Amino acid sequence: EPEVTQTPSHQVTQMGQEVILRCVPISNHLYFYWYRQILGQKVEFLVSFYNNEISEKSEIFDDQFSVERPDGSNFTLKIRSTKLEDSAMYFCASLTAAKNIQYFGAGTRLSVL
Amino acid sequence: GNSVTQMEGPVTLSEEAFLTINCTYTATGYPSLFWYVQYPGEGLQLLLKATKADDKGSNKGFEATYRKETTSFHLEKGSVQVSDSAVYFCALSVTGGFKTIFGAGTRLFVKA
Numbered sequence: 001e002p003e004v005t006q007t008p009s010h011q012v013t014q015m016g017q018e019v020i021l022r023c024v025p026i027s028n029h030l031y032f033y034w035y036r037q038i039l040g041q042k043v044e045f046l047v048s049f050y051n052n053e054i055s056e057k058s059e060i061f062d063d064q065f066s067v068e069r070p071d072g073s074n075f076t077l078k079i080r081s082t083k084l085e086d087s088a089m090y091f092c093a094s095l096t097a098a099k100n101i102q103y104f105g106a107g108t109r110l111s112v113l
Numbered sequence: 114g115n116s117v118t119q120m121e122g123p124v125t126l127s128e129e130a131f132l133t134i135n136c137t138y139t140a141t142g143y144p145s146l147f148w149y150v151q152y153p154g155e156g157l158q159l160l161l162k163a164t165k166a167d168d169k170g171s172n173k174g175f176e177a178t179y180r181k182e183t184t185s186f187h188l189e190k191g192s193v194q195v196s197d198s199a200v201y202f203c204a205l206s207v208t209g210g211f212k213t214i215f216g217a218g219t220r221l222f223v224k225a
Contacts, residue, residue, distance in 0.1 A: 033212060033213075035213075041217075042202075042215055042216065042217045042218055043157070043202060043215040043218075044215075045212040045213070045214070048211070048212055056211070056212060089156075091156060091157060093213070100145045100164065100206055101145075101147075101159065101162060102206065102213050103159070104149075104156055104157040104158075104159075105156060106155065106156035107156040107157075
């Protein structure tokens with residue numbers, strides 16, 4: 001069964017550093033998403049991306065965050081200058097318009113020290 | 114706005130007990146409803162779904178019925194196992210490529 005792939009599984013970084021989280025969505029999907037889950041808390045929507053542009057973003061997704069689909073397969077989340085409170089599990093998801101089901105990756109655990 | 118409310122945990126049950134985790138929603142339009150499961154240290158897995166009123170989603174012995182009149186999507190299982198210990202998230206999504214909105218999650222512990 002096709003799946004969403006995220007790399008790395010765990011990223012450790014120093015406060016103030018830039019990080020890029022990578023995702024390979026399912027190949028025929030057209031909608032892409034990032035979500036965040038701070039340890040022990042609920043899963044929160046960050047951003048959705050369709051047709052090479054952001055279609056919706058939450059209040060969390062401020063100027064420190066950006067997304068990109070640099071080629072036909074990858075979808076990346078960049079955090080420009082990480083803060084301690086960015087430590088969380090980040091999930092990528094993708095969806096095809098034919099079925100309203102988002103498929104989630106296994107997540108990247110980001111630890112900001 | 115759209116939102117999901119689910120019962121607070123943790124829920125602690127003995128093996129073979131009956132499980133119910135309540136979930137209610139508020140949505141504009143006609144959402145699809147989901148239950149996701151997160152095992153310790155892992156990502157989100159889709160457990161089951163229902164896309165319209167009166168649909169019943171089922172998987173691995175778990176069931177949930179989309180009740181439009183009560184705006185509910187309660188998760189049930191007749192006989193839980195230790196391996197069912199996880200966090201369960203109720204969620205909704207409105208058609209059109211929109212985001213998924215999650216409930217706060219309910220942690221389930223099953224004792225042998």
